[in-house]
Amino acid sequence: MKNPFKALVVRENTDGTFSRKIEDKTIEQLPTGEVVIKVLFAGLNYKDGLSASGHKGITRKYPHTPGIDASGIVESSEDNRFKKGDEVIVTSYDLGMNHDGAFAEYIRVPANWVVKKPENLSFEKSQQFGTxxxxxxxxxxxxxxxxxxxxxxxxxxxxxxxxxxxxxxxxxxxxxxxxxxxxxxxxxxxxxxxxxxxxxxxxxxxxxxxxxxxxxxxxxxxxxxxxxxxxxxxxxxxxxxxxxxxxxxxxxxxxxxxxxxxxxxxxxxxVESAECPMNLRTELWKKLGNEWNVNLPEDSATYISLEELNPYLDAILEGKTKGRIIVKF
Known part of the structure; x- marks a missing residue:
């Protein structure tokens, strides 16, 4: 797949400052991994604000695409646990930190990071929950x-x-x-x-x-x-x-x-969610899709486009967001 897709890219400038811009990328430019996922929804987190601001404790090398939460559809897989069309969730591990993340139309990740989305949990709801x-x-x-x-x-x-x-x-x-x-x-x-x-x-x-x-x-x-x-x-x-x-x-x-x-x-x-063992991670996502699938009020989530994301990256660091901010592709 060589057609370009959109991604938010954070770059380190020669004067030590950082800039953000939506750029065209290709799958070939993504980090290594067995599973390519077409991202449908991506949740915004505090770590994303830090990464997008050049925080070297979160992201060591730039240019970089933040985004630690994603839900979407498998585009291709080299691992037989997943196939094209599977509905999946990826949160935590190194996604969006030192591995290009979810503020892009496509991500490529290791198969061991991927959870199959519970049937009773919508893509939107999975990102209302997110990390x-x-x-x-x-x-x-x-x-x-x-x-x-x-x-x-x-x-x-x-x-x-x-x-x-x-x-x-x-x-x-x-x-x-x-x-x-x-x-x-x-x-x-x-x-x-x-x-x-x-x-x-x-x-x-x-x-x-x-x-x-x-x-x-x-x-x-x-x-x-x-x-x-x-x-x-x-x-x-x-x-x-x-x-x-x-x-x-x-x-x-x-x-x-x-x-x-x-x-x-x-x-x-x-409570350390980033490296939570996969068996427990899968169990908890199943609970969130079933007995813990709580009805959230409408104003608990704000949906935005990738083009609207930039100011929210600053707002979350300033404590000016409420509930979940979710990028809808």
């Missing part, structure tokens, strides 16, 4: 494995209007949990539509007393913030609760004591 929804699902899965049950009490979600946060609110509510949404934004109506039963300012999950333990305020948590917020979530979690951590918007540092763990039996769960 954010998958990460939230992985957090909930780990909490359930740790013994978390709805009858234990409310679960607090920090950064609740963000990609992972909003998906976590919706999934928890759908699974029968009461959800406290913690946010610094005035999005009460939006969070209520996702299923939050209580909405609190971010100060609700930030304690500066230096006390090792606090009176319990929640039964568990999914945290996208890190830093003092994560420490507070641990200190104020009720006995035998689970706190899942999957972000560091505020800080990567964690200053706490062992008391929440050895006195209250709190489980601190790390």
């Amino acid at each position: 954010a929804g998958f990460t939230a699902a992985l957090a909930l899965h780990k909490m359930i494995k740790g013994g978390q049950k709805p009858e234990m009490g409310k679960i607090v979600v920090t950064g609740a209007t963000g990609g992972v946060g909003s998906m976590a609110v919706a999934l928890l509510a759908h699974a029968g949990y009461q959800v406290i949404a913690s946010t610094g934004k005035s999005e009460k109506e939006y969070l209520t539509s996702l299923g939050a039963t209580e909405i609190q300012d971010r100060s609700f999950t930030s304690d500066d007393s230096n006390r090792p333990l606090l009176r319990p305020k929640w039964a568990g948590a999914i945290d996208t913030v890190g830093g003092n917020t994560l420490a507070t979530l641990l200190k104020a979690c009720d006995r035998n609760g689970n706190v899942a951590t999957c972000g560091l918007v505020a800080s990567p540092d964690l200053s706490t004591t062992v008391y929440p763990f050895i006195l209250n039996g709190i489980n601190l769960l790390g």
Whole structure:
């Protein structure tokens, strides 16, 4: 296939700055891989904003096409697990980071990165979930494995209007949990539509007393913030609760004591979606296509064209997006 297709390309200029432009590319210019996929939908994530801005901790070499989430149709495959016409999802691994990503009409990836799309999950819905929804699902899965049950009490979600946060609110509510949404934004109506039963300012999950333990305020948590917020979530979690951590918007540092763990039996769960084993990845996508296929409000996703993407790459870094931004090809 030698016909050109459109892709967003980020280039490093001679003066050290970075520029973005939609360019024509061919399949032959794509990185190596066994499966070529015609991209139908691609979700925007914070990492994409970093990659598109020249963040060398995310993407080492330029020119580069960002985009860590994609859903589409197999165009060709050298691996017998996939054939032309298969409906698939690709998220995580190195897609869009050091391997040209989903902000293009075609991608070529290793077969081991590809998941067959569940029949009950539309292409659009798979990208409404995307890495954010998958990460939230992985957090909930780990909490359930740790013994978390709805009858234990409310679960607090920090950064609740963000990609992972909003998906976590919706999934928890759908699974029968009461959800406290913690946010610094005035999005009460939006969070209520996702299923939050209580909405609190971010100060609700930030304690500066230096006390090792606090009176319990929640039964568990999914945290996208890190830093003092994560420490507070641990200190104020009720006995035998689970706190899942999957972000560091505020800080990567964690200053706490062992008391929440050895006195209250709190489980601190790390949620790492990029290299999640394929068997678990497939299981969770099946859940998202079936029992966790939550009905999301219309304003939880904004659909744009590839030509409209550029300003959103800056907006997501500035915290000015709401819900999921999805490129529709």
